[in-house]
Amino acid sequence: MALAFTNSLTRTxxxxxxxxxxxxxxxxxxxxxYNIAHIGNFRAYVFEDLLKRTLQYCGxxxxxxxxxxxxxxxxxxxxxxxxxxxxxxxxxFKEAFFADSKVLRIAPADVxxxxxxxxxxxxxxxxxxxxxxxxxxxxxxxxxxxxARWPNYGQLVxxxxxxxxxxxxxxxxxxxxxxxxxxALWKSWSEDDGDVAWDSPWGRGRxxxxxxxxxxxxxxxxxxxxxxxxxxxxxxxxxxxxxxxxEAANGCRFVNVWMHCAHLxxxxxKMSKSLGNFYTLRDVLQRGWSGREVRxxxxxxxxxxxxxxxxxxxxxxxxxxxxxxxxxxxLQDAARLPDSDTAPAAAAAQAAxxxxxxxxxxxxxxxxALATLxxxxxxxxxxxxxxxxxxxxAKAILGTLERLDSVLAVMAPDEDAGVPAxxxxxxxxxxxxxxxxxxxxxxxxxxxxAAAGWVIEDTPKGPRVxxx
RNA sequence: GGCGCGGUAGCCAAGUGGUAAGGCGAAGGUCUGCAAAACCUUUAUUCACCGGUUCGAAUCCGGUCCGCGCCUCCA
Numbered sequence: 452m453a454l455a456f457t458n459s460l461t462r463t464x465x466x467x468x469x470x471x472x473x474x475x476x477x478x479x480x481x482x483x484x485y486n487i488a489h490i491g492n493f494r495a496y497v498f499e500d501l502l503k504r505t506l507q508y509c510g511x512x513x514x515x516x517x518x519x520x521x522x523x524x525x526x527x528x529x530x531x532x533x534x535x536x537x538x539x540x541x542x543x544f545k546e547a548f549f550a551d552s553k554v555l556r557i558a559p560a561d562v563x564x565x566x567x568x569x570x571x572x573x574x575x576x577x578x579x580x581x582x583x584x585x586x587x588x589x590x591x592x593x594x595x596x597x598x599a600r601w602p603n604y605g606q607l608v609x610x611x612x613x614x615x616x617x618x619x620x621x622x623x624x625x626x627x628x629x630x631x632x633x634x635a636l637w638k639s640w641s642e643d644d645g646d647v648a649w650d651s652p653w654g655r656g657r658x659x660x661x662x663x664x665x666x667x668x669x670x671x672x673x674x675x676x677x678x679x680x681x682x683x684x685x686x687x688x689x690x691x692x693x694x695x696x697x698e699a700a701n702g703c704r705f706v707n708v709w710m711h712c713a714h715l716x717x718x719x720x721k722m723s724k725s726l727g728n729f730y731t732l733r734d735v736l737q738r739g740w741s742g743r744e745v746r747x748x749x750x751x752x753x754x755x756x757x758x759x760x761x762x763x764x765x766x767x768x769x770x771x772x773x774x775x776x777x778x779x780x781x782l783q784d785a786a787r788l789p790d791s792d793t794a795p796a797a798a799a800a801q802a803a804x805x806x807x808x809x810x811x812x813x814x815x816x817x818x819x820a821l822a823t824l825x826x827x828x829x830x831x832x833x834x835x836x837x838x839x840x841x842x843x844x845a846k847a848i849l850g851t852l853e854r855l856d857s858v859l860a861v862m863a864p865d866e867d868a869g870v871p872a873x874x875x876x877x878x879x880x881x882x883x884x885x886x887x888x889x890x891x892x893x894x895x896x897x898x899x900x901a902a903a904g905w906v907i908e909d910t911p912k913g914p915r916v917x918x919x
Numbered sequence: 920g921g922c923g924c925g926g927u928a929g930c931c932a933a934g935u936g937g938u939a940a941g942g943c944g945a946a947g948g949u950c951u952g953c954a955a956a957a958c959c960u961u962u963a964u965u966c967a968c969c970g971g972u973u974c975g976a977a978u979c980c981g982g983u984c985c986g987c988g989c990c991u992c993c994a
Contacts, residue, residue, distance in 0.1 A: 462923090480994070488994085495994035523992070608990080609922065634991065660992045682994030683923085689992070713924075714988070721988085751942080752932075757924075757987075759931080767931065767943040774942090777957055810933090818933040822941035832958055890952055897954080908956045917956085 454509055454812045456678075457755060459686060459709035460607060464814055467708065469677050474512050476676030477503060478668045478706075480685055481517040481563065484544035485525040487731045490745070491715040491722050493555055494758055495682045497749040498712040498815075500557045502680065504858040505811045516671045517560040519545055521567050523660055527647050537647050538567070551732045554742035555749070556860040564667040566658065570649045572666040573658045577636045577651075579700040589628060592639030592654045596695060598632045604695050607709060608687040634692050635659035661692035665700070668693075674701035683711045712754040718761055735765070739918075741865040744768045750859065753817055771825075775862055778828045779852060781835050782845045790842030795834055797844070800851040803827035807855055824855055870916050874905050878916045881907065 454467040469475050479499040482488050488496075499517075506513050520526070521541040530540030545565075552559070566573075577594055580586035585600045598604045639656040640648045648655040668676065674697065681690060690709065697705040714721065717728040735745055740762075747768040752758040806823035810816040831848050834840040840848065856862040870878075881896035897907055906919045 482994085483992090492994050498994090520992095525992090632991080680994095684989070684993055687922090687990065692991085712994070714994075716987080719986085755924085756932085761931090763943085764931065770944090771942055774957085781957080816933070818941070822933070825941055829959090836958065885952080888952080894953075906955060909951075909954085910956080915956090 454506075455814055456708055456710055457814050458707075459690075459711050465708070469511065470675065470707065473510065474514065475506050475678060476672040477506070477513055477515045478664070478672055478676065478679045479515070479517045479560070480664065480679075480681035480689070481519050482544070482548050483520040483523055483525060484541040484548060485523075485529050486544060487547050487733065488551060489722065489729060489731050490735060490749070490760060491682075493551065493557075493732060493745075494715040494749050495680070495712050496552065496557055497555060497746060498754040499680050500555075500860075501750060501754070501815060501817065501858065502678070502710065503558060504860070505815060508808070508854075508858045509812065514672065515560040516562045516564065516668060518664055518667050519548075519563055519565045520660070520663065521545070521565045522647060522657055523566075527644055527657075531643075531645050554732065554736070555746045556743065558860075562671050564671060566663040566667075569663065569667050569670065570658065572670050573662045574637075574649075574651050576662060576666045576669070576696065576700050577658075580636065580696065583699065585699045586636055587629065588653050592656065593635055594637035594653055595628050595633040596636055596692065596699075597629060598634075598695070599630060601695050601699050603698065605691065607691045607694055634661065634688060636662050636696070661689055662696060664689075664693050665697040665705075669697065669701065674705070675703050676706060678708045678710060679706040680710045680712070683713055686711055710754070713757040715749075715758045715760050717759070719759060722760075730760070738762070740765045740769075743861050743863070743865055744772060747772060747861050750861070751817060751821060754815055772861060774828065775824075776864060778831060779849065779862065782831065782840070782849050782852075785835060785841050785845035786849060788841035788845075791839050791844050793844040793847060795844075796831070796840045797847050799827055799830040799834065800848050804851050804854065807858075811858065820858075824859075827851070870905075874900065874903060874916060877903075878905075878907055878914055882914050 455464050456467050457464045477499075479496070482492060503513050503515055519541075522537060526537060526541055530537045533540055549559075577586060580596065581588070581594065586594055586596050588594050636659050637651060637653055637656050638659055639654055644657060647657060649657060668679070679690070679693075686709075694705050716722065717730070720728065722729050732742075732745065736742070744765055745768075748760060748764045749758065751768070803823050803826060806826070807820050810819035810823060813819070827848070831840065834844075852862060877896055877900050881893045881900070884890070884893040884896065900907055900916070901919075904919060906917050908915045908917060
């Protein structure tokens with residue numbers, strides 16, 4: 452089975468063939484840095500991370516570009532409200548984004564181009580569209596892309612311009628357009644923009660939203676590249692417009708494969724501040740969930756399926772991960788023993804690896820991939836119980852787990868915050884009581900620990916205290 | 920009006936023609952001073968509903984019901 456992805460352009464699953472053998476150019480729409488990204492945003496980034504790691508697992512070298520939208524209506528509006536320069540304002544949210552990405556173990560992109568650092572590229576692109584007669588400068592000084600002059604428009608969302616119903620969000624200041632469906636490439640300066648403006652052949656102003664991705668993807672990946680991702684909500688108009696701009700300006704196909712992930716919902720409904728179900732990663736961490744637990748929740752649902760986030764799902768993830776942890780600990784202990792027969796362990800490990808790879812190659816079927824992982828856990832535990840996994844056999848399974856984790860990135864536990872001194876003192880007192888066979892006293896201390904939110908486990912190496 | 924997505928066990932979730940993966944939970948067992956943790960076993964005659972095609976359908980076709988998303992700057 453070879454790699455295959457569902458292409459939003461054709462809406463079918465297609466074999467994946469890279470433009471250059473062994474290499475993939477990947478562009479993923481990044482954050483608009485006007486606030487802290489929420490877990491719905493990170494659902495998309497985790498999906499893209501899974502895609503990238505899968506490509507790498509399958510042997511591709513991936514060149515990954517993720518843009519940072521640091522100039523748009525919202526960044527301008529909110530930076531002015533905060534009394535900060537645009538750069539100072541967006542810088543904080545860029546840093547927050549990188550920090551949160553790291554917590555979620557998202558592998559960094561190769562390049563994070565910022566829109567404000569690529570204005571000349573955008574101007575060049577817009578000029579090319581004007582020169583070709585596809586874009587026009589309106590009376591208000593803005594430049595628009597004319598959909599009437601680009602018959603290929605609509606290939607991604609499969610719509611006809613006539614069928615578009617003017618939405619309620621059409622802004623009043625865009626009356627200068629020839630057609631409601633036309634979209635801005637360059638927006639002339641208005642008072643609301645304050646000091647945010649660049650010079651251009653059409654006067655002072657700032658770029659439209661879509662143009663940055665066309666300009667920056669071409670700069671870092673070329674005019675024609677392999678895969679472009681984002682959330683479904685970006686299909687229209689953002690990606691549709693990108694295609695129009697890029698193909699009209701460059702005269703070649705823009706992207707071979709478009710991949711879009713479905714929305715994250717919370718308890719079955721869209722996340723929104725007014726419903727009180729709006730969470731940033733930080734909100735979730737504050738409730739005691741770790742980065743990898745959240746990553747697992749975001750990862751474990753297939754990307755084209757809407758993901759229902761809930762704290763119940765976090766609990767399930769924690770339990771599943773603890774089971775993986777326990778399995779790896781058992782294997783690490785067994786690896787120090789003299790070698791056993793390696794055949795059964797090797798067979799289980801190979802079966803898991805083959806199944807895992809086949810599942811991910813099939814349009815990132817993460818559920819099937821995780822199923823093969825847990826099949827290996829069960830089979831491995833059985834073999835450990837039977838004493839047929841020791842030494843090299845245990846190391847073989849650990850090696851497989853490590854390779855699977857190069858894609859999943861969920862196996863290494865998060866940093867433990869440690870045990871407070873007073874809690875440890877209670878645990879020590881309980882152990883002393885147990886030694887003295889004063890079990891009533893020991894149980895009473897255990898209850899005290901439980902009331903404080905800690906559980907105690909008596910292992911062969913002594914008692915271990917753990918938060919619950 | 921247009922374009923889409925989805926309804927599979929208590930919960931989450933694969934499977935798109937060959938007779939229901941996996942995770943969580945629950946129940947039983949092993950271990951333990953008792954627990955906890957861990958491990959093992961069990962846990963859907965059935966895939967929203969009604970017809971149809973087929974030797975055979977959760978999977979294909981027609982219809983019905985229900986939930987959700989997008990239609991100009993929300994991942």
